[in-house]
Amino acid sequence: MTTAEWFLDFAERQARGSSPTYERLARGVATDQAVLTLIDTVPPAKRQTNLLFGVVRLLGGPVGDYPDFRRFVLGNWPAIEPELLRRATQTNEIGRCALLLPVLAALPQPLALLEVGASAGLNLFPDRFSYDYGAGRLGSTGPVLTCELTGRTPPGKLPEVVWRAGLDLNPLDITAPADRAWLEALIWPEHDDRRQRLRAAGEIAAADPPHLIRGDLVDDLPVLAASAPPEATLVVFHSSVLYQVPADRRETFKALVGTLPGHWVAVEDPETMGHPDRPTDGLHKNVLCLDGEPLAWTEGHGRRMSWFGGA
Incomplete structure (x- = not known):
């Protein structure tokens, strides 16, 4: 499964009907080659949708609007990448x-x-x-x-x-x-x-x-x-x-x-x-x-x- 397919699958199977915000962001990433190119520079296990969104939120980035989210990811990738590499999706639900x-x-x-x-x-x-x-x-x-x-x-x-x-x-x-x-x-x-x-x-x-x-x-x-x-x-x-x-x-x-x-x-x-x-x-x-x-x-x-x- 490609990274784009992974984000689209998350939008369809996980976020749809549960989180309009994350569904919107995941669909945006799935069709955004500039963002996908950055995500593909980290190991496959670190390309998880939840992991990226969680790191952006931890760093104080915006998630309400995709253009704002995109600008934050592209402009702050040097800060985002090390967090992706050292963290995991440890959702204690x-x-x-x-x-x-x-x-x-x-x-x-x-x-x-x-x-x-x-x-x-x-x-x-x-x-x-x-x-x-x-x-x-x-x-x-x-x-x-x-x-x-x-x-x-x-x-x-x-x-x-x-x-x-x-x-x-x-x-x-x-x-x-x-x-x-x-x-x-x-x-x-x-x-x-x-x-x-x-x-x-x-x-x-x-x-x-x-x-x-x-x-x-x-x-x-x-x-x-x-x-x-x-x-x-x-x-x-x-x-x-x-x-x-x-x-x-x-x-x-x-x-x-x-x-x-x-x-x-x-x-x-x-x-x-x-x-x-x-x-x-x-x-x-x-x-x-x-x-x-x-x-x-x-x-x-x-x-x-x-x-x-x-x-």
């Missing part, structure tokens, strides 16, 4: 906990949670958030995560979590102002609700910082997994992470995680999970899988889930 909860609540309790691509580790606290699937509130603490769930009964209980740890190439510290600024820059402009949820989850994590390890999802996963308490069900999970991992490394990770005790929960693009189908309604972008088996179509930020798999 806690709304995805609403996608994980139906699986987590149904597994043998208590749980030992290990998140791959943990960012600041905010999704390691699904037991401390509240949820609304349209049939009343579940939970009494933290931000309320609203998710439109079809195809199955909403979960009736929260998971019991006795251990939580995260693995990331560059773990973020939710108590560090610079790291918080990057997390907020990654939230799409119109999504004020997500921004407020991030701040509320950040307070929870800052009061009880999760155990985060700087490491690789293949090389360092077994040792961290082995440190989980044996009396708990180990759950290795991740959401919107594997698209950033090279295909060969991705397959190595899948083979490895299948050898670990416990369970593997993933919310990823269907292609990265080897799932040949795609939802066609324009609302659901990813697929929720348990131990590699697809269970539900999901919206990228956790707002909707359409269940089609087993209980």
